[in-house]
Amino acid sequence: MGMEQDYKAYAQRREDMATTHFGPLWLNQEKRYVHPFRIFGNVWYVGDSWVCVHLIDTGNGLLLIDSGNAGATSLLVQAIWEAGFNPADVKWIIHSHGHLDHIGGANFFKRMFGTKLYLGEPDAVMFREKPWISAIQNAYNDCDALFTPDYEIKEGDVLTFGSITMEFYLVPGHTDGCVAIFFDAHENGKTVRCGYFGGFGFNTMQKDYLIEIGDPEYKTREIYLQSIAKVRDQKVELFLGNHCINNDTLGRRQRQLDNPDGPNPFLDSELWGKYLDQKRDEMLAFMCDPKNI
Numbered sequence: 001m002g003m004e005q006d007y008k009a010y011a012q013r014r015e016d017m018a019t020t021h022f023g024p025l026w027l028n029q030e031k032r033y034v035h036p037f038r039i040f041g042n043v044w045y046v047g048d049s050w051v052c053v054h055l056i057d058t059g060n061g062l063l064l065i066d067s068g069n070a071g072a073t074s075l076l077v078q079a080i081w082e083a084g085f086n087p088a089d090v091k092w093i094i095h096s097h098g099h100l101d102h103i104g105g106a107n108f109f110k111r112m113f114g115t116k117l118y119l120g121e122p123d124a125v126m127f128r129e130k131p132w133i134s135a136i137q138n139a140y141n142d143c144d145a146l147f148t149p150d151y152e153i154k155e156g157d158v159l160t161f162g163s164i165t166m167e168f169y170l171v172p173g174h175t176d177g178c179v180a181i182f183f184d185a186h187e188n189g190k191t192v193r194c195g196y197f198g199g200f201g202f203n204t205m206q207k208d209y210l211i212e213i214g215d216p217e218y219k220t221r222e223i224y225l226q227s228i229a230k231v232r233d234q235k236v237e238l239f240l241g242n243h244c245i246n247n248d249t250l251g252r253r254q255r256q257l258d259n260p261d262g263p264n265p266f267l268d269s270e271l272w273g274k275y276l277d278q279k280r281d282e283m284l285a286f287m288c289d290p291k292n293i
């Protein structure tokens with residue numbers, strides 16, 4: 001093909017992308033930029049208005065929870081700088097699960113800075129054996145790629161990063177390798193327990209999807225409920241979202257801005273349990289809906 005035909009094929013791909021379900025999420029990602037902010041103590045928000053990324057200053061290197069959407073690494077780098085940190089100091093990235101909207105910066109950080117990449121073991125297996133489950137093929141850029149984790153997270157792992165010790169549980173459902181994380185954050189002598197659940201979306205609970213991945217009995221939905229139940233009663237005073245919608249990240253940020261001297265709107269001991277119960281109830285309703293059976 002000549003240059004003109006190549007260009008036309010490219011223009012057609014771009015036009016088609018705008019009409020797909022996920023395509024619009026890749027166009028003009030800059031409009032989702034969020035000015036980074038401190039949530040509490042050494043825990044910062046450096047994600048966009050759709051996908052969360054959290055930065056934790058461990059006192060001996062920075063840790064990220066997730067590395068942003070595919071194609072959005074420049075936004076993440078800018079957010080880290082704007083928060084007052086140097087992206088080169090990111091020593092570890094813990095990935096909530098292996099979908100393309102959470103792993104975007106992984107290869108960049110590893111190649112640029114030697115950052116160590118963490119992923120739940122079942123999603124590491126998925127990357128090797130069924131990489132299409134990651135949906136990386138929907139990244140619209142063939143330079144976006146899966147990565148080889150430096151460490152595969154297992155059930156019950158307790159890992160230390162600088163001054164922070166994190167407890168990990170596997171919470172399969174949204175993907176097989178979703179992880180839940182619990183750790184303490186500190187501010188002015190106050191310690192709060194942070195909780196994170198690495199994937200709530202029902203997009204991977206749909207009938208056609210489950211049939212395609214070889215689960216015609218929809219066992220994945222039961223597994224999702226078991227995972228919610230497993231960590232439901234953890235003590236969590238600061239619930240960190242996987243997507244902003246989980247904990248109304250931006251609404252809470254607005255309250256922080258509106259009342260800077262008021263109580264920290266992110267500290268809420270009820271929210272974790274309430275949200276997990278809500279997702280349980282939504283899943284039970286989803287499973288009873290005739291269109292999902």
Ligand SMILES: [Zn+2]
Binds near residue numbers: 099174199
């Ligand atoms: Zn996902």
